[in-house]
Amino acid sequence: MRRGLFALLLAALLAPACVKPKPPVVSATADPVALAPLRTDFATNEVVPAPERLREALTNTLEERNLKPRPVAEAELAELFGAGRNSRHRLERLAVSDDGATLLVLVEAECTFFAQVAGRYRWIVAVKLTFADRDDLDAALVRAFDVPVFLQFSHEKEDAALAEATPNIERKLGEMLDEILAARQGG
Numbered sequence: 671m672r673r674g675l676f677a678l679l680l681a682a683l684l685a686p687a688c689v690k691p692k693p694p695v696v697s698a699t700a701d702p703v704a705l706a707p708l709r710t711d712f713a714t715n716e717v718v719p720a721p722e723r724l725r726e727a728l729t730n731t732l733e734e735r736n737l738k739p740r741p742v743a744e745a746e747l748a749e750l751f752g753a754g755r756n757s758r759h760r761l762e763r764l765a766v767s768d769d770g771a772t773l774l775v776l777v778e779a780e781c782t783f784f785a786q787v788a789g790r791y792r793w794i795v796a797v798k799l800t801f802a803d804r805d806d807l808d809a810a811l812v813r814a815f816d817v818p819v820f821l822q823f824s825h826e827k828e829d830a831a832l833a834e835a836t837p838n839i840e841r842k843l844g845e846m847l848d849e850i851l852a853a854r855q856g857g
Contacts, residue, residue, distance in 0.1 A: 694844060695851040697736040704771035704804075705732065706742045706764050708751055709779045709832055717752045719744040720779065721833040727840040728777060735847050740771050757800055757812070765804050774807075776800040777839065781828040790820045793831035797839055799846055813846055 707720035707728055719725075725741060732739040742750065742764070750767055751760045757778060764774050777799055784792040795817040802810035817835040 692848075694734045695848040695855070696734075697851050698855060700736050700738050701773050702738045702740050702768075702771045703732055703773040703775055704742065704764050704768040705729065705739045705775050705777075706747070706751070706760070707777040707779075708747050709781065709828060710755065711828065712780055712782050715755070717748050719747050720777065721829045721836075723833045724777075724836045724839065727836050728775070728843060731840050731844050731847065732775070734844075735851060737773070737847075739775075740768055742767060757798060758807075758810075761800055761802055761807055761810060765802075765807060772804050774800070774802045774804055774810075775843070776802075777843070779832050779835075779839075781831040784818075787820070790822055791824060791826065793819045793821060793828075793834075795819055795831055795835040795839075797835070797842070799839075799843055801846060801850060811846065811850060813842060815842060 705728060707725050709718050709720050710716070711718055729739045729741065746767070750763050757776065760778070761774060761776055764776055777797070779798075780796045782794050782796070784794050786792070797815055797817060799813045800810050801812075815838075817838045819831045819834045821830055821834065
């Protein structure tokens with residue numbers, strides 16, 4: 671009896687390890703995507719480029735789905751998006767900035783120090799992902815979420831917090847893209 675119960679419990683615990691992750695949905699066409707990952711500085715309201723780690727992860731996520739990312743140049747971010755904090759305004763500016771992109775991905779992040787907990791520094795990274803077809807900005811899909819991050823040292827600030835949140839942001843963008851691409855392909 672005990673042996674059977676133990677075997678059943680062991681099988682239940684090991685079964686999820688055998689499940690393979692679902693492969694990403696691949697776009698039927700290699701659509702160009704204007705990609706704008708940015709961070710708004712909480713104190714100054716200034717728009718700054720996202721860390722390299724996040725930009726690379728987002729680019730890879732798009733490429734895995736047969737989309738062709740066209741990142742906005744870092745030098746242009748403040749000029750394009752610094753005038754307003756409204757996501758709709760930023761999305762419109764992104765649509766105008768890249769004539770060749772048919773799809774738009776806007777990734778906005780704001781990092782806020784929360785507290786020191788057990789000797790580590792807790793940050794909250796507020797993220798808003800916006801995906802839109804260039805010709806239909808009113809039908810934009812938006813996902814907003816917070817990522818709690820713990821940093822070890824007091825000198826680590828917003829960029830370190832955002833870099834640490836990268837895996838969660840990458841996963842959420844991947845899930846969002848999979849839903850959109852599956853719907854476009856009728857599946």
